[in-house]
Amino acid sequence: MKLLDKKTAFDTVRLGIFIVVTTVATALLAVTIGNISFNQTTKYRAVFTDAVGLNKGDDIRIAGVKVGQVDKIALYQNTLAMVTFSVDSDQIVDTSTHATLRYRNLVGNRYIALTDGVGGGERLKKNGVIPKERTTPALDLSVLFNGFKPLFTALTPADVNQFAFEVIKVLQGEGGTIESLLAKTASLTTTLADADQVIGDLITNLTSTLQIVSQRQQNFSQLLVNLQQFITGLSKDITPILNSVGSINSLNTKTAGLLQQTRVPIKADLDKLRITASTLDDTQSIWVKTLQNMPTKLNSMTRTASYGSFFNFYMCNFDGNVTLPLGTRIPVAYDNNSARCQK
Known part of the structure; x- marks a missing residue:
């Protein structure tokens, strides 16, 4: 014990x-x-002329390092966007700080980059506002990439992604130089010149396709925005998703054990059921005819027992059970409502 x-x-x-x-x-x-931070934060606001694609939960970065996140986006003065964001309290946001809306990747994810202005300034108070004069909206990728459309039609997807990302980084001031961008463009152009005939045929064949894509430009942009919102929702629901995965795994384990235990009895029952069904099918004409004639025979027997002397018994009613070969019991009952059986 x-x-x-x-x-x-x-x-x-x-x-x-x-x-x-x-x-x-x-x-x-x-x-x-979920990129959850437990640091103490301070809220600020920034006015943008255009905040399309920015969503609640997107990063706030200083020198490429995440220091906060977007809390709220609302319409301001009917034509502007007011973005409320939180920044770690140990980071200084002053009256010279500039807020720039940048692309995090080619899928359309965005973030806000905070940079110090010339000369510095006084530190902003809680809920302080960065005016639109010190904010910059994101690049219009549609206008930018339309200028490179003839170039992109003959490149591989990997080359297009690399070149486009370098363009964005240079124009956003995140790295590289104009010289390196021009060198990359020259290299790509030289490669394309060697395949001039192929490019010409390709552009001719894809003209109608590019026109359709251009007409659906707004729908594609909305698709990217919806995808960003979907990913953000998944990030917020990561805990329920992980819990559900564990529950599903437990359910699968229990179900597998239950099926393993009942597999042999179920197989035996199905085999016997198959035999019973085959027997009923083979004798269908007999038992169907018997059931059809049963009422007539019972009425004849009742009349004979009531008015003749052919039987040594008189039965008003009976009940019982019929046991089939497979063990199934069927209840059977009969009531005679003649005057002789009335009490």
């Missing part, structure tokens, strides 16, 4: 340790995936 108690206590301790470790690991995973 003492050995059993010790084993139970040991198993309980092991279970407790497993639960604690699993909970801590899940929490760390949720914090990492």
Whole structure:
């Protein structure tokens, strides 16, 4: 008995340790995936002439390092956008700080970059506003890439992505120089010149396709915005998703065990059911005819028993059960409503 108690206590301790470790690991995973920060933050606001594509939860960065996130986006003075964002309290945002809306990648994800102005200034108070004169909206990629349309039609997707990303980085001031961009363009142009005939045929064949894509430009932009919102929603629901995955795994395990236990009895029942169905099918004409003639025969037997002397018994009613070969029991009952049987 003492050995059993010790084993139970040991198993309980092991279970407790497993639960604690699993909970801590899940929490760390949720914090990492959701980019959750526990630093003390200060809220500020910025006025943009255009904040399309920016969503709640997008990054606030200083020198490429995330220091906060977007909290709210609202219409301001009917033509502007007021963006409310939080920044770590140890980061200084002053009256010279400039806010720029930039592309994080070619899919359309955006973030706000904060840069210091010339000469510095006084530190903004909580909920302080960066005016539109010190904010810059994101690049219009549609106008930018339309200028490179003839170039892109003959490049591989990898080359297009690399070249487009370099263009964005240069124009946003994130790296590279105009000279390197021109060198890259010259290299691509030289490559294209070597395949002039191929490019000509390709442009001719894709003219109608490019026109259709250009006409659907707004729909494509909306698709990117909706995709960003979808990804943001998944990021917020990461904890329920992880919990549901664990529950589904547990359900699959239990279902597999249940099917394994009932597989043999179910197979035996199906085999017997197949035999019964085959027997009923083979004798269908017999039992169907018997059931059809049963009322007539019972009425004849009732009249004979009531008015003749052909039987040594008189039966008013009976009931019972009929047991089939497979063990199924069918109840059977009969009532005679003649005057002789009335009490």
